[in-house]
Amino acid sequence: MYEIIRKEKLNESVELMEIRAPYVARRCEAGQFIILIVEEDGERIPLTIADYDRERQTVTIIYQVVGYSTKRLSEKKPGDAVQDFVGPLGHPAPLKKVKRVLGIGGGVGIAPIYPQLKKLKSMDVEVDVILGGRDKDYIILDQEMQVVCDHVYYATNDGSKGIKGFVTDKLNQLIEAGEAYDMVIAIGPLIMMQAVCEITRKYNIETNVSLNPIMIDGTGMCGGCRVTVGGETKFACVDGPDFNGHLVDFKEAMNRQKMFVEEEDHICRMALAAQNITHEGEGK
Amino acid sequence: MINKSTVKTPVHEQEPNIRNGNFKEVVLGYTSHEAMEEAGRCLQCRHRPCVSGCPVGVPIPEFVHEVAEGHFEAAYKIITRENSLPAICGRVCPQESQCEGKCVRGLKGEPVAIGRLERFVADWHMKNTEEAIVQTANEEMPKIAVVGSGPAGLTCASELVKKGYRVTIFEALHKTGGVLSYGIPEFRLPKRLVADEIENVKKLGVRINTNVLIGRSITVDELIEEEYQAVFIGSGAGLPKFLNIPGENLNGVYSANEFLTRVNLMKAYEKSAKTPVKIGKNVAVVGGGNVAMDAARTAKRLGAENVYIVYRRSEEELPARVEEVHHAKEEGIIFRLLNNPVGITGENGFVRGMSCIRMELGEPDASGRRRPVVIPGSEFELDVQTVIMAIGQNPNPLIRQTTQGLKTQSWGGIIVEESTMATSKENVYAGGDVVTGAATVILAMGAGKKAAAAIHEKLTNQ
Numbered sequence: 236m237y238e239i240i241r242k243e244k245l246n247e248s249v250e251l252m253e254i255r256a257p258y259v260a261r262r263c264e265a266g267q268f269i270i271l272i273v274e275e276d277g278e279r280i281p282l283t284i285a286d287y288d289r290e291r292q293t294v295t296i297i298y299q300v301v302g303y304s305t306k307r308l309s310e311k312k313p314g315d316a317v318q319d320f321v322g323p324l325g326h327p328a329p330l331k332k333v334k335r336v337l338g339i340g341g342g343v344g345i346a347p348i349y350p351q352l353k354k355l356k357s358m359d360v361e362v363d364v365i366l367g368g369r370d371k372d373y374i375i376l377d378q379e380m381q382v383v384c385d386h387v388y389y390a391t392n393d394g395s396k397g398i399k400g401f402v403t404d405k406l407n408q409l410i411e412a413g414e415a416y417d418m419v420i421a422i423g424p425l426i427m428m429q430a431v432c433e434i435t436r437k438y439n440i441e442t443n444v445s446l447n448p449i450m451i452d453g454t455g456m457c458g459g460c461r462v463t464v465g466g467e468t469k470f471a472c473v474d475g476p477d478f479n480g481h482l483v484d485f486k487e488a489m490n491r492q493k494m495f496v497e498e499e500d501h502i503c504r505m506a507l508a509a510q511n512i513t514h515e516g517e518g519k
Numbered sequence: 520m521i522n523k524s525t526v527k528t529p530v531h532e533q534e535p536n537i538r539n540g541n542f543k544e545v546v547l548g549y550t551s552h553e554a555m556e557e558a559g560r561c562l563q564c565r566h567r568p569c570v571s572g573c574p575v576g577v578p579i580p581e582f583v584h585e586v587a588e589g590h591f592e593a594a595y596k597i598i599t600r601e602n603s604l605p606a607i608c609g610r611v612c613p614q615e616s617q618c619e620g621k622c623v624r625g626l627k628g629e630p631v632a633i634g635r636l637e638r639f640v641a642d643w644h645m646k647n648t649e650e651a652i653v654q655t656a657n658e659e660m661p662k663i664a665v666v667g668s669g670p671a672g673l674t675c676a677s678e679l680v681k682k683g684y685r686v687t688i689f690e691a692l693h694k695t696g697g698v699l700s701y702g703i704p705e706f707r708l709p710k711r712l713v714a715d716e717i718e719n720v721k722k723l724g725v726r727i728n729t730n731v732l733i734g735r736s737i738t739v740d741e742l743i744e745e746e747y748q749a750v751f752i753g754s755g756a757g758l759p760k761f762l763n764i765p766g767e768n769l770n771g772v773y774s775a776n777e778f779l780t781r782v783n784l785m786k787a788y789e790k791s792a793k794t795p796v797k798i799g800k801n802v803a804v805v806g807g808g809n810v811a812m813d814a815a816r817t818a819k820r821l822g823a824e825n826v827y828i829v830y831r832r833s834e835e836e837l838p839a840r841v842e843e844v845h846h847a848k849e850e851g852i853i854f855r856l857l858n859n860p861v862g863i864t865g866e867n868g869f870v871r872g873m874s875c876i877r878m879e880l881g882e883p884d885a886s887g888r889r890r891p892v893v894i895p896g897s898e899f900e901l902d903v904q905t906v907i908m909a910i911g912q913n914p915n916p917l918i919r920q921t922t923q924g925l926k927t928q929s930w931g932g933i934i935v936e937e938s939t940m941a942t943s944k945e946n947v948y949a950g951g952d953v954v955t956g957a958a959t960v961i962l963a964m965g966a967g968k969k970a971a972a973a974i975h976e977k978l979t980n981q
Binding site: 473 | 693701731735737759761763768771774777786796
């Protein structure tokens with residue numbers, strides 16, 4: 236069992252947990268992920284590592300409460316424990332010392348981009364970031380980003396923070412204003428990462444994305460997470476999760492996300508009904 | 520008195536048309552009376568050819584003799600001197616090519632049903648004997664790390680702990696057993712049995728740390744530097760192969776590993792399961808080994824109407840155990856032999872069909888089997904909504920990528936010195952599928968046992 240040390244609600248649907256996991260904390264790096272199981276016979280949930288503390292032997296995860304399993308996770312309190320927690324999985328993000336990097340985080344994707352930018356900052360790279368979300372409440376880790384980034388920009392659908400529009404609108408603005416970046420790291424919904432890549436391809440800016448497809452074991456065993464990169468099939472869990480975004484077949488990746496939509500919705504409804512938990516219509 | 524029957528005493532099985540709708544065990548096993556009757560067929564030959572066919576050297580005539588006499592517990596003691604997982608081996612060993620393949624009774628008629636007898640003895644013991652296993656691990660003895668809790672790792676660990684070593688098994692998944700848990704289905708190997716056998720290994724004093732992925736959570740090099748005198752790698756062959764044909768990434772194409780893991784390990788066949796599995800009306804399973812049979816029979820049980828085994832060679836070359844092929848046919852699995860998939864077609868991102876081409880057998884190839892050759896112009900489309908690739912697995916690359924000085928084959932298998940299972944790296948041993956590529960439970964156990972003996976000898980002489 237893995238103890239929950241700290242829990243914070245970041246907005247109405249996104250939460251943070253710091254969990255004691257010595258084997259993960261001792262050698263994890265930015266870009267890697269973990270898999271956790273909330274309770275006996277639960278789903279294996281992959282989550283990218285949002286932060287870690289080697290001395291405290293803890294790993295921080297940030298998740299959106301979207302279905303049955305994350306709902307069960309959300310019911311846990313500090314002092315409680317999760318059944319299983321394995322990692323670090325995948326390769327560390329391929330970060331290199333360049334002059335200037337732009338991070339782009341969308342929604343809960345802001346969480347995994349944070350350790351990458353923090354690491355780059357420690358390598359003396361100039362770091363800017365665009366944070367995007369539905370409204371200002373969906374902009375998470377704002378203070379942390381202020382600490383590691385030279386400039387923090389915002390884009391919200393309703394304009395309640397930063398520009399009204401998408402992160403890609405802000406990206407276009409920055410490029411048109413003459414800001415030069417050696418590299419872009421984009422993490423968020425597939426559709427956002429694809430849109431970012433379309434722009435950066437035009438300007439020939441190297442762009443990394445982090446993929447979080449459907450997977451079971453996260454160790455290369457099931458192949459459920461396969462993704463086409465540069466015309467070759469890769470397993471996101473062992474070959475990634477970070478890839479050159481200009482080579483990723485996003486159309487296929489988006490299609491593969493739909494594999495179990497009906498089944499998951501069914502499981503969610505059945506399980507919640509069985510426990511008399513109200514289903515708030517969250518889709519997954 | 521020798522039982523002169525030329526055929527094996529029949530064993531009770533669930534009716535094919537009932538069992539293909541449930542996940543309960545297919546073979547029900549012998550009664551005491553049937554077991555004694557079958558044991559009476561053994562000639563007790565002096566030269567014991569059956570024993571030479573057993574990768575772990577179970578003293579077969581001795582235990583069969585005790586069964587014939589009705590001394591079942593004595594039989595159990597004899598088997599477990601050499602084999603720590605008899606309930607499992609009795610069910611999944613390819614006896615026809617091992618012990619039973621060498622049985623003298625097989626020259627005229629059927630061999631003695633050694634597998635069924637082993638299973639009977641193990642089951643009888645579990646049901647009738649309260650296990651009083653005493654911990655054998657000794658605090659003064661060296662520490663050994665075992666990577667993987669499948670058959671190779673479990674056997675190596677239990678052999679070493681019996682000699683007093685302090686053994687820790689590291690398992691990457693949340694459940695123990697490796698392929699015994701995620702791969703082989705419940706209807707062929709009930710998970711309760713696997714759990715019981717692993718519980719026995721734990722009672723001897725073996726520690727099992729789940730959720731530790733060697734190569735990521737900690738490396739083999741670190742294990743040796745930090746606390747262990749020797750490491751045994753039994754991490755299996757878990758990386759699924761695909762055919763690299765068009766359409767393989769459509770929704771509805773699974774590796775057999777993914778499909779079986781969803782169903783077996785994550786229990787997707789139960790109504791309350793949280794991990795889903797989706798199955799079409801018609802299902803094609805590509806491949807002809809035991810894993811292909813398991814996947815096909817599982818698909819049938821999940822409600823598929825038509826399940827095809829699509830295999831590019833003929834029946835004779837099917838690598839699966841004879842019993843598995845027989846059971847699959849009884850359950851209504853349709854064999855499309857000498858058919859080779861060339862592409863998978865889709866609609867809205869989901870599988871709609873699989874294009875195949877017919878083959879015929881040509882000259883023998885390097886494996887000695889006749890090479891399948893394409894019949895030009897024989898393409899046809901199979902109407903399926905699910906495709907399961909069961910064409911083999913390679914070892915996971917993680918350990919070889921993260922262990923200094925570990926020599927491997929071009930396909931990823933760890934190279935070992937055959938008599939000791941020692942790798943190119945000092946004090947690191949390996950065995951099972953990670954060395955041989957996907958093979959059998961019993962060969963993995965044999966390798967684990969051999970490595971344990973070599974580790975003991977090395978550490979004793981140091």
